[in-house]
Structure formats: C-alpha cells, structure tokens
Amino acid sequence: MVSSNFIDYVKINCRSGAGGAGSVHFRREKHVPKGGPDGGDGGRGGHIILKGNAQLWTLLHLKYRKHVKAEGGNAGEGGRRSGGQGEDVILEVPLGTIARHAETNEKMAEITEDGQEIILLPGGRGGLGNDHFKNSTQQAPYYAQPGEEGQEAWVILELKLLADVGLVGFPNAGKSTLLSVLSAARPEIADYPFTTLVPNLGVVAYRDYKSFVMADIPGIIEGASQGKGLGLRFLRHIERNSILLFLIPATSENIRGEYETLLNELREYNPELMDKKRLVAISKIDLVSDEELASIKKQVPEQLPVSFISSVSQRGLEQLKDTIWQSLNVPAEQE
Structure with a gap:
C-alpha cells in the first residue's frame, strides 16, 4: 500500500507524573528554637490530557511519538511551602478521536468538540507534609506522606471521521468523482478499483450559504467485515456519519444485489449501523440509454429515497443535494 499522511490509528505508552513527597520540617528561628512542624505538601504530578483540535484531521503527528511522560511534582518545603505541580502533557487530536486502553479495550475518552479537554491519565497526588499530622499527643511528628505514583498505560488512539454524509459503495462506484464535483476536495481519481486508499472529507455548499460535510470512504468489497480488501480498515469511519449514501453505478449487473451486499457488510461489522438514515444514488447514468x-x-x-446522477455531466446533482439536506434536517418526531 502506498504511504500516506492519513493516520487514523496509533498506539502510545503514556505515563503521568508522580506526586511530590510531603516535607518533614520544623520551624526554627532565632527566637523560636523549638517551633512546631511546618512541612509543606508535595505538588501533584502532571496529567496526560487529550485536547480536541478542529484544525487536525489525522494522527500523523503522534505516529512516531511512542512514549509520552508527564513531569513529576516537586517535594514540599519548610514554612508550609507546597511543592510545584508537574507540567501536564497535552496531546492535541482531531475531532472524532477515541482513546482505548490497549489491554482491556476499555474506552477512556472520546473527543468530539474543538478545545475539549479530557484527562487521560491523572498525575499522582502530592504527599501531605508533617504539619498535617500534629495532634495533642504527637506534637512533633517526624512523618510525611510520600507522593502518589503516576499511572502508566498503553493507549490506542483511533480516529473516526465526523461527517454528515458517508459515501458507501464498491470500489470504482464513482464516490471520489462525486465528492470532487460537489466539493472542493481533490481525491485521487482513476478508472480502476481501490484508487482511494484513505478517507477524504469535503464540504458541500448548499443553497443560501448552507453546507454539509461529506466523506468518501474507501471502497467496500464482499467480505470486508471479515477483513478482506481495505474495508475493515475504514469501516469504522462510517460509524460517525449521520447519513449513509449508497452509491451504485448504473452499469452494475445487479443493482439490488449490490445494495444488499453492501448493507450486509455494514450489518456484519456493526448492527447499529442499520439504525442510520440511508439514501441511494444510482451513478454514471450518462453511460446508459434512456431505455x-x-x-x-x-x-x-x-422505501428509500433514490437519486439518479451523473458526476461527469452533473445531471441530478442539485436534486441529490436537496434530498441529502432534507434528510439531514428532518425533525426527530417525523422520522
């Protein structure tokens, strides 16, 4: 497979900072030779934080960053002075990123908004200084808490594209051509299967300065849900689309059968995909006669809205956009 800047899966080792130790210290001044305990608390260790960044669309910047370690907190000092906190490490990720624990597969965080911050691994708490442990029977404690250890885990970051409309179809169905005509996106286009090796996003302009986002997902083949072809690698991107637009070429020998095969692959991969709104577009109608x-x-x-389009001659594209827009904006009680 050709190399690409689109990276939607990385595995990194994260370690939050340990808390600083509390201080064992007693007040000693010229006229106070036997002052009480005044040891300060240790500082908290640095967090590992995920932050959403709408300007990012890939995890490429994290691909070669295999180890992420936050700074530990500083120890407390006399005079009830607390130690400084360890510096947090902020990992900026694209919207639609999910973090999972590599060993348990438990979902740890999900980033869906620009600027959203979630603590992935909290830093260890700082230990309490000996000032906290004085009492009526123990007025000079020679004890302070050690700082809490930081946490360590292998974390999988997985990107699922956020789009209003996801294009679903076999290789060479015309998905990339449609996206290039409807939006400013410029995916690679050629007359052979698997031209698209990475998902492409495009913003489609609609009437009165409205717009919606369309995603061109690499072609699915029969057996994709079991890992054949490229399908399994990119099927997860379909999970985040509001509408699934099935694109089937007019030159197909069995249009209904092709639709059923595509539907079955989605069902096998994730049954919840069956709850999404579905539209059908018959593409390449410029290649067939009126009969x-x-x-x-x-x-x-x-029982599904069907559009007949040609990206080359641009027939039916406005009607397709109308259908998509209406489907996106149907009130929930009317669905």
Whole structure:
C-alpha cells in the first residue's frame, strides 16, 4: 500500500507524573528554637490530557511519538511551602478521536468538540507534609506522606471521521468523482478499483450559504467485515456519519444485489449501523440509454429515497443535494 499522511490509528505508552513527597520540617528561628512542624505538601504530578483540535484531521503527528511522560511534582518545603505541580502533557487530536486502553479495550475518552479537554491519565497526588499530622499527643511528628505514583498505560488512539454524509459503495462506484464535483476536495481519481486508499472529507455548499460535510470512504468489497480488501480498515469511519449514501453505478449487473451486499457488510461489522438514515444514488447514468435507465428504476430498493446522477455531466446533482439536506434536517418526531 502506498504511504500516506492519513493516520487514523496509533498506539502510545503514556505515563503521568508522580506526586511530590510531603516535607518533614520544623520551624526554627532565632527566637523560636523549638517551633512546631511546618512541612509543606508535595505538588501533584502532571496529567496526560487529550485536547480536541478542529484544525487536525489525522494522527500523523503522534505516529512516531511512542512514549509520552508527564513531569513529576516537586517535594514540599519548610514554612508550609507546597511543592510545584508537574507540567501536564497535552496531546492535541482531531475531532472524532477515541482513546482505548490497549489491554482491556476499555474506552477512556472520546473527543468530539474543538478545545475539549479530557484527562487521560491523572498525575499522582502530592504527599501531605508533617504539619498535617500534629495532634495533642504527637506534637512533633517526624512523618510525611510520600507522593502518589503516576499511572502508566498503553493507549490506542483511533480516529473516526465526523461527517454528515458517508459515501458507501464498491470500489470504482464513482464516490471520489462525486465528492470532487460537489466539493472542493481533490481525491485521487482513476478508472480502476481501490484508487482511494484513505478517507477524504469535503464540504458541500448548499443553497443560501448552507453546507454539509461529506466523506468518501474507501471502497467496500464482499467480505470486508471479515477483513478482506481495505474495508475493515475504514469501516469504522462510517460509524460517525449521520447519513449513509449508497452509491451504485448504473452499469452494475445487479443493482439490488449490490445494495444488499453492501448493507450486509455494514450489518456484519456493526448492527447499529442499520439504525442510520440511508439514501441511494444510482451513478454514471450518462453511460446508459434512456431505455436502460427506465429498466434500472424498476430494480432500485423500495422505501428509500433514490437519486439518479451523473458526476461527469452533473445531471441530478442539485436534486441529490436537496434530498441529502432534507434528510439531514428532518425533525426527530417525523422520522
């Protein structure tokens, strides 16, 4: 597979900082030779923090950063002076990033908004100084708490693209061409399968300065949910799309069968995908005659909005955008 700057999966070792130790100290001044305990608390260790950044679209900047370690807290000092906190480490990630524990697969965090911050691994608490342990029977404690250890874990960061519309179809169905015509995105386009090796996002302009985001997901093949082809690697990006737009070329020998195969692959991968809104677009209608098109209209899935389009001649594209926009903005009680 060709190298790419689109990285949607990284595994990194994270370690938060240990807390600083509390201080064992007694007040000693010229006229106070036997002052009481005044040991300060240790500082908290640095956190490992995930932060959403809408300007990022890939995890490439973390691909070669295998170890992330936050600073430990400083020890407390006399005069009830607390130690300084360890510096936090902030990992900026694209919106749609999920963090999982590599060993348990437990979801640790999910970033969906710009500027959102979630503590992935908290730093250890600083220990209490001996000033906290004085009492009526122990007025000069020679004891202070050690700082709490930091936490360490291997963390998987997984990006799932956030888009309003996800294009679903077999390789060479015309997804990249459609995205390039509807938006300013410039995906690689050629007349052979698997031209698209990474997901592409495009902003589609709509009437009255409105817009929606469309994602071109690399082509699915039969068996993708079991790991065949490129499908398994990119099926997770479909999970975050509000609408699934099934793109099937008019030149297909079995349009209904192709739709059912695509639907089955999504169902096998994640049954929850069946709850998403679905639209169908028959592409490449410029390659068939009017008689063939009339026959095709009898094969399309029932009870779903179906559009007939040609990205090359730009037939039906405005109607397709109307259908998408209406589907995106149907009130929940009308669905």
